[in-house]
Amino acid sequence: MGPRSLAASAVIGAAAVWSAPAAAPIVPAVARALLIPTRLARGRGIALTFDDGPHAQGTPAVLDALDRAGATATFFLVGEQVERRKALAAEIVAAGHEVGVHGYRHRLHLLRTPHAFADDIERAAAVIDEAIGRDAVSYRPPYGVFSLASLELTRARGLRPMLWSRWGRDWEARRTPEAIAWLAASGLTAGDVVLLHDADHYSSDGSWRRTAAALPAIVELVEALGEPFVSVTQST
Numbered sequence: 001m002g003p004r005s006l007a008a009s010a011v012i013g014a015a016a017v018w019s020a021p022a023a024a025p026i027v028p029a030v031a032r033a034l035l036i037p038t039r040l041a042r043g044r045g046i047a048l049t050f051d052d053g054p055h056a057q058g059t060p061a062v063l064d065a066l067d068r069a070g071a072t073a074t075f076f077l078v079g080e081q082v083e084r085r086k087a088l089a090a091e092i093v094a095a096g097h098e099v100g101v102h103g104y105r106h107r108l109h110l111l112r113t114p115h116a117f118a119d120d121i122e123r124a125a126a127v128i129d130e131a132i133g134r135d136a137v138s139y140r141p142p143y144g145v146f147s148l149a150s151l152e153l154t155r156a157r158g159l160r161p162m163l164w165s166r167w168g169r170d171w172e173a174r175r176t177p178e179a180i181a182w183l184a185a186s187g188l189t190a191g192d193v194v195l196l197h198d199a200d201h202y203s204s205d206g207s208w209r210r211t212a213a214a215l216p217a218i219v220e221l222v223e224a225l226g227e228p229f230v231s232v233t234q235s236t
Contacts (some may be wrong), residue, residue: 007028014125019110019148020034021034021036021145021146021147021150022110022145022146022147024038024144024146024162024163025038025144025163031163032190034151036124036146036161036162036163036167037160037232038150038163038164038165038193039165039191039192040191040192040193040230040232043190043191044190044191044227044228045190045191045227045229045230046190046191046192046194046222046227046228046229047073047074047192047194047229047230047231047232047234048066048071048073048074048194048196048229049073049193049194049195050062050073050074050196050198050199050211050220050230051075051076051102051138051140051192051195051196051197051198052076052078052081052102052106052197052198052199052200052201053075053077053078053081053083053088053092053197053198053199054081054082054088054089054092054199054204055081055085055146055198055201055208056085056088057202057208058197058198058199058200058209058211059075059088059091059198059199060066060088061198061208062208062212062215063095063097063210064212065092065212065216065219066097066215066216067095067214068216069215069227069229071219071222071229072096072097072098072229072230072231072234073097073098073229074097074098074100074232074233075092075098075099075100075198075230076091076099076101076102076138077089077092077100077102078103078104078105078124078201079103079104079105079120079124079127079128080104080105080106082127082128082131083127083197085170086130086131086159087130088215089131090131090132090133092132093132093133093134097231098112098138098231098234099122099128100137100138100139100140100232101121101125101128101138101139101140101161102124102140102142102177103120103121104120104121104123104124105120106142106143106201107120108142108143108145108148109145109147110145110147112147112150113147113148114153117147117153121139121150121153121154121157122157123131123220125157125159133145136159137158137159137160138159138160138161138162138164138232138233139159139160139161139162140161140162141154141161142202144163144164144195146161153178160233162193164191164193164195164230165191165192165194166183166184166185166188166192166193166194166195167183167184167194167195167196168180168181168183168184168185168194168195168196168214169183170196170197170203171197171203171204171213172203172204172207173204173205173207174194175207175210177210177211177213177214178214180210180214180218181214181215181217181221182212184214184218185217185218185221185222185223186198188221188222188225188227189225190214190225190227193232194218196211197211198212
């Protein structure tokens with residue numbers, strides 16, 4: 001193998017290492033190998049989680065649906081959205097729900113340098129912690145994709161990485177509330193973490209409406225299991 005081939009192999013190898021965590025949301029073995037939780041640690045309860053908020057209409061609609069069901073959830077908030085709606089972020093906590101960090105900008109980690117990511121996570125945590133009056137303890141990356149550097153920096157920042165085991169694909173324009181509920185909650189088992197969205201800032205317009213409409217059916221399916229609704233850290 002010549003020098004050029006060796007150099008190319010080195011670049012390919014480095015890229016593979018850098019992007020290795022990216023498969024974790026869809027390849028459970030990768031998540032396990034990297035110790036990225038996709039399920040609740042104690043395997044008890046169901047965790048409903050909502051990404052991309054807060055949203056002026058979507059977050060209140062989801063909060064209302066959860067309140068009617070008496071359900072606890074976790075909201076992974078985006079710092080730039082919290083800056084626009086600090087009172088709404090505080091309302092999530094006041095309603096008894098947990099808040100996690102979803103970055104300051106909703107950007108793919110694989111395209112960010114370690115320095116840029118470190119700045120982003122610090123800025124996000126500062127904005128979110130100030131708005132909710134406490135320290136958030138969990139972190140979910142945009143699109144569920146970590147780079148190796150961002151995973152290490154998340155842990156170094158004292159935040160717990162968290163992915164999911166089920167999703168409703170509610171960001172897609174073609175998804176109906178019925179399809180969201182079926183995909184998210186049919187076949188649920190104790191310990192599942194369900195990914196949903198209370199905002200459409202980074203997805204199809206009005207997607208939060210379909211999520212809110214799907215929640216009663218999702219709640220019904222969870223209740224049929226006899227499992228409690230918990231936050232992502234309640235069972236850790």
